[in-house]
Amino acid sequence: MKTRITEMLGIRYPIIQGGMMWVGTADMAAAVSNAGGLGIITALTQPTPQDLLKEIERCRTLTDKPFGVKLTILLSIHPPPYEEYLDVVINSGVRILETAGNNPKAFISKAKEAGVTIIHKCVAIRHALSAERNGVDAVSIDGFECAGHPGEEDVPGLVLIPIAARQLKIPVIASGGIADGRGMAAALALGAEGINMGTRFCVTQEAPIHQNVKQALVDATERDTRLIFRTMRNTARVFKNAISEEVVALEQRPGGVQFEEIRPLVAGARGRTALASGEWNEGIITAGQCIGMINDIPSCETLISRMVAECREQLSKASAMATD
Ligand SMILES: Cc1cc2nc3c(=O)[nH]c(=O)nc-3n(C[C@H](O)[C@H](O)[C@H](O)COP(=O)(O)O)c2cc1C
DSSP: OOOHHHHHHTOSSSEEEOOOTTTOOHHHHHHHHHTTSBEEEEGGGSSSHHHHHHHHHHHHHHOSSOEEEEEEEOOOSSOOOHHHHHHHHHHHTOOEEEEEESOOHHHHHHHHHTTOEEEEEESSHHHHHHHHHTTOSEEEEEOTTSSBOOOSSOOOHHHHHHHHHHHOSSOEEEESSOOSHHHHHHHHHTTOSEEEESHHHHTSTTSSSOHHHHHHHHHOOTTOEEEESGGGTOOEEEEOSHHHHHHHHHHHSTTOOOHHHHHHHHOHHHHHHHHHHSOTTSSOOBOOGGGGGOOOOOOHHHHHHHHHHHHHHHHHHHHHHHOO
């Protein structure tokens, strides 16, 4: 397969594993890269910038293919040392950075000056245009279906992707709700030159997640996600479980809820433990609506080759239907 994305990133198939807190380790990233996609290590899953460097070095022992690093920049009272994480990426020789979050203009300039290729992920056309003006090389655009933070405007991929493809000069990567070759074919037909997946890669052999959580995602339907933090205008799409149901109920309570009250429920450490222990009702687990399409736990190699074959088949079927 050949698109501006495969050429830019030096990968065989235009399939990217998006940054994933607690999941984007060297093992995950290397498995995707070895299967012909682009694996991404999630910087902030590593407790310190030095640990990130070790994880990058570990990834190099697992694959000789290109891989990237994700840096999500969020405003917070006690922010992690973002700049030090970025310096590790630059100095380690990693050539691909995925950014997301609040206005990462300064980070983009610094990484660009160092010759790093930047994919910026966002959820709105105006943010994609501004990232393009700031010099990023490609934009990943997440539709409302996605796992994680879809924003507050609820625009699905079927609308976002073609608008982005029309308005941007740089290549667009479709993200959110893609879990099979049909979705991939649709994304390419909408004008994207690559796809980004999170949830689907969580349900693979190599994902560093307990088998019980993977099985719970396989058993789930497209109706089994919840939107938390809506009332705080910081919406996150997560797996429906005891904790997310409780958070939604508290938010819907007359008078609402203060973040302090739900903080213990939504603590990141709790989500991490749920993923590792398999006790999937014990913490917040990020997942997208495409769980309804996920029916097995393949290796990344099997998943990617199956998706590529199905994508080709769907595109040729559609093309045959469209002939005069
Ligand atoms: C377990 C998990 C953790 C995630 N963590 C992050 C993160 O830390 N930063 C980020 O920008 N996106 C994060 N995402 C979102 C993904 O990078 C990607 O945009 C999203 O999963 C695409 O939607 P999909 O799950 O429908 O494929 C996460 C997704 C999952 C499933």
